[in-house]
């Protein structure tokens with residue numbers, strides 16, 4: 001549920017601003033989804049040119065983005081493309097053509113689908129030798145995360161429990177791939193939710209009403225088969241492979257930066273030649289690896305049917321893959337699904353032999369059926385990583401402190417089939433080792449389940465998102481938000497090209513009613529641009545971030561460089577920024593009144609206005625300390641931010657942070673008995689449900705408490721000053737007071753922090769401050785702020 005809590009009536013409920021589209025904030029994207037990207041990013045020169053546009057118009061799916069994927073030789077340093085290709089071709093050829101069933105992966109669904117399990121796959125020793133082309137963490141190949149991993153790579157010299165997820169004692173008959181298709185879930189999702197938030201409880205595997213379908217231009221995707229309310233658990237599955245980093249405190253000096261998560265590269269390394277269950281091995285063969293079923297070049301040795309994209313062979317391959325994945329998807333990926341079975345008789349080697357060390361006694365399970373470069377590609381496109389467990393989950397599950405600092409990277413196969421949308425409808429996160437996906441908004445039967453691959457950067461502007469997705473995932477997103485944000489001429493182009501996608505069939509389009517179900521306001525693009533540049537870090541943690549931005553600073557700097565009046569005073573309404581300027585000026589009007597009060601109290605020190613301002617902006621204020629004229633615009637902006645976050649990133653940290661901060665702000669401004677507070681409570685509960693499920697009240701309260709601390713909900717920093725205002729204040733100011741001349745406002749209004757008040761250049765340290773605000777350059781009368 002999203003509601004508006006506009007306390008600032010001057011602007012009314014239509015709070016979306018309309019700034020220019022041009023000044024896109026381009027930021028460092030390293031904070032994007034901390035997953036696989038590094039692998040590709042490190043190994044390819046993929047300034048993306050992969051628009052499925054004019055050059056590919058007419059073909060149902062372009063393979064142009066393939067050119068941007070890492071070549072296996074780039075990844076491995078040894079030209080092993082033929083190995084990879086041969087391996088996968090063999091798989092597809094076998095399963096598609098039916099002439100060579102994949103009996104090598106014992107009891108795998110592929111074998112079941114393909115026919116006689118008697119015939120072994122061709123010897124694959126060259127393929128299975130994962131070490132031949134393993135990427136290295138030194139030299140030209142660099143890892144992004146530098147934390148040492150707790151678990152070392154498996155292999156003959158390491159005990160088998162070192163990696164592969166959670167090596168469980170296999171129960172009789174637990175060879176996962178031998179299991180028949182899973183029965184419909186017998187557990188109620190709320191029961192699983194209860195276990196999720198009970199300390200020490202094992203979380204069972206859970207699959208909600210989901211099915212796989214082919215998605216235009218996006219391979220396969222996951223869809224709901226029935227209506228599902230917001231917060232409903234959709235999936236809880238265990239990892240196929242998981243690496244955990246050491247707690248931050250245990251990082252060695254050689255680990256600068258203190259990253260606590262191992263890198264995808266380390267995960268890929270660790271998986272080379274590792275032993276796994278047949279089900280896990282089958283997943284390794286089925287997960288997306290960057291190859292394009294429509295690219296007949298990939299298969300030309302085998303296919304006699306020519307033509308690209310819509311060729312019969314390509315269609316057949318896609319249909320076959322969908323069938324195979326559906327079989328895998330129906331099998332529980334629970335806590336023993338990845339581990340090799342203990343009973344050696346139950347499994348066979350891939351290729352009928354242990355290729356990496358043919359003479360060694362064969363431990364249980366099968367070897368990872370892919371060569372190193374192919375493992376790296378699967379990891380690249382499908383793994384998920386995080387630098388530490390979600391603090392709210394850690395608190396309710398009472399995870400030990402050390403564990404709370406550990407990052408991880410892993411592969412959760414059923415989860416990996418979920419496509420991206422920049423306005424996703426599902427949230428996800430780890431509870432221990434378990435990947436939990438839930439509806440972040442009400443879903444209609446037949447709607448595609450989408451998640452954001454961006455994590456905290458959900459509000460990144462279009463260009464940034466595009467280049468990230470193209471570089472790291474090899475596609476151009478055509479979700480409703482991207483379409484909405486695209487410049488008008490591009491929109492027309494896309495409509496002509498897209499055809500069916502425009503009706504919501506594309507991967508990010510939500511499918512089956514997504515567009516109909518949720519309407520995004522048309523002002524969203526421009527508002528997002530603005531919001532991103534002003535509060536991109538995380539849910540507008542500071543008022544400074546909300547009210548100031550690079551545009552102002554840049555405009556002021558440009559004006560100053562052009563010889564205009566000093567600093568921000570030069571920003572005139574003739575600038576293309578005028579809309580934004582209007583908005584901010586209006587807000588400034590409210591703020592400045594509050595400032596005057598603060599300044600008057602500060603002057604009791606006595607301080608100059610500029611020094612007082614600096615002192616005021618340097619500290620964090622408890623929301624309850626702020627006068628209404630400062631607090632109300634802050635709340636108003638948070639309400640806007642929350643609305644946008646709920647629209648484009650439901651269930652995200654961002655949406656939770658906005659809601660929690662808003663709740664505290666409204667409580668401080670209007671009290672817990674007000675209608676606005678009650679509304680904010682409901683909205684906050686909704687935001688937390690989208691992320692954590694439909695919670696028991698106690699659990700909700702616990703999570704709320706953690707989130708409020710995490711996001712500093714009860715505190716705020718006020719905007720500083722730059723340019724002319726500061727200069728004007730400093731220029732005429734009397735000498736600063738002695739160091740440590742902290743002032744307590746008489747009457748206990750508030751206290752200023754101590755410190756060396758040096759006049760000149762007040763505020764503005766963090767990405768610019770408000771410009772154009774003219775402060776009195778002389779001390780003012782002291783006055784107590786009530």
Ligand SMILES: C[S@@+](CC[C@H](N)C(=O)[O-])C[C@H]1O[C@@H](n2cnc3c(N)ncnc32)[C@H](O)[C@@H]1O
Nearest residue numbers: 218219220288416417418419420473475507508
């Ligand atoms: C983790 S996989 C998702 C499952 C994948 N669709 C499959 O068929 O296995 C990520 C890959 O799916 C495709 N994909 C995901 N979201 C997409 C989207 N919105 N549009 C186009 N392709 C998408 C891209 O090829 C991406 O690299």
